[in-house]
Amino acid sequence: MARILTGIQSSGVPHLGNLLGAIVPAIELSKDANNESLFFIADMHSLTTIRDANLLKENTFATAAAWLAFGFNTNDNLFYRQSDIPEVSELMWYLNCVTPYPMLANAHSFKDKSSKLHHVNAGLFTYPVLMAADILLYDAEIVPVGKDQKQHLEMTRDMAKAFNHTYGETLIEPESRIDERVMIIPGTDGQKMSKSYDNFINIFLPDKKLRKQIMGIQTDSTPMEDPKEPSTCNVFKIYKLLATDKQISEMEVNYKSGNYGYGHAKQALYEVIIDKYEQERARFNKFMGNTELIEIELQKGAKKARLIAQNVLSRVRTKIGY
Numbered sequence: 001m002a003r004i005l006t007g008i009q010s011s012g013v014p015h016l017g018n019l020l021g022a023i024v025p026a027i028e029l030s031k032d033a034n035n036e037s038l039f040f041i042a043d044m045h046s047l048t049t050i051r052d053a054n055l056l057k058e059n060t061f062a063t064a065a066a067w068l069a070f071g072f073n074t075n076d077n078l079f080y081r082q083s084d085i086p087e088v089s090e091l092m093w094y095l096n097c098v099t100p101y102p103m104l105a106n107a108h109s110f111k112d113k114s115s116k117l118h119h120v121n122a123g124l125f126t127y128p129v130l131m132a133a134d135i136l137l138y139d140a141e142i143v144p145v146g147k148d149q150k151q152h153l154e155m156t157r158d159m160a161k162a163f164n165h166t167y168g169e170t171l172i173e174p175e176s177r178i179d180e181r182v183m184i185i186p187g188t189d190g191q192k193m194s195k196s197y198d199n200f201i202n203i204f205l206p207d208k209k210l211r212k213q214i215m216g217i218q219t220d221s222t223p224m225e226d227p228k229e230p231s232t233c234n235v236f237k238i239y240k241l242l243a244t245d246k247q248i249s250e251m252e253v254n255y256k257s258g259n260y261g262y263g264h265a266k267q268a269l270y271e272v273i274i275d276k277y278e279q280e281r282a283r284f285n286k287f288m289g290n291t292e293l294i295e296i297e298l299q300k301g302a303k304k305a306r307l308i309a310q311n312v313l314s315r316v317r318t319k320i321g322y
Helices: 018-032 053-069 089-097 101-105 114-120 128-136 147-167 208-216 234-242 247-255 264-274 278-289 291-320
Strands: 004-010 034-040 079-081 143-146 175-177
Touching: 004 018, 004 053, 004 264, 018 034, 018 053, 018 143, 034 053, 053 079, 053 278, 053 291, 079 291, 089 128, 089 264, 101 128, 101 234, 114 247, 128 247, 143 264, 147 175, 147 291, 208 264, 234 247, 234 264, 264 278, 278 291
Parallel strands: 004 034, 004 143, 034 079, 143 175
Antiparallel strands: none
């Protein structure tokens, strides 16, 4: 059985891009009986940028609610909050002591902001070490990552090798799993959907607010009566990720036949989202209205996770000489 670990930053309500690009594929992966999945909410990582205690807590619950709403099985797998596992901070310190400064200075997460060092805190600089501790603390064997996270996984392997070289074989060196099929979800402006671009679709919004968000998708100025090219339209690009083959074919015909406005296409996209995610939206609202249910699931997972973490940490402490 392979142990698979995935961390999710608690940056707010997951948008459609997060759902299709990460959450749904990870949940499908967890359904394989040959895998044991550990999914955690990286609320300690969020502290590098979020200073509002209430916002941090709200973001954590919203992230957890989305995973639970989409059917992650917390009985067969582990689902926990990073900050509920204090052992991760201890392992991070041990890894800090075998990690060379140049490695961290070369990390993308630091280099992207190094031109304005007064905005860089120590947490951001040592971000890859905490990420490594998140992985190595659970003897994770496989870590699904996007291409933008591949460097951090390689750094994790380097830290494990450095520790093992110094103290003997202790930590498992995880393998990355980069799925080339992972979709890049277009946002409302055609760029990659992202909170930083403010071009995302939040499927968990109330109906009217969701419809307003979809109606804000950028389109060209082709008159309604003229034929349109679906492949270059932001609305159609999102629609074809969600609709059935029949619905997609019908919309293609409508675009190319003319007398079909972008407003019609946006309405069709709205209706597909409402229909496709009816149950998930209801479950999300149920969890957010009863956050104690989320807390129960997170504590259940934390109890299991700490058993693994304490075992690994005991092994590490013994090797170090504590």
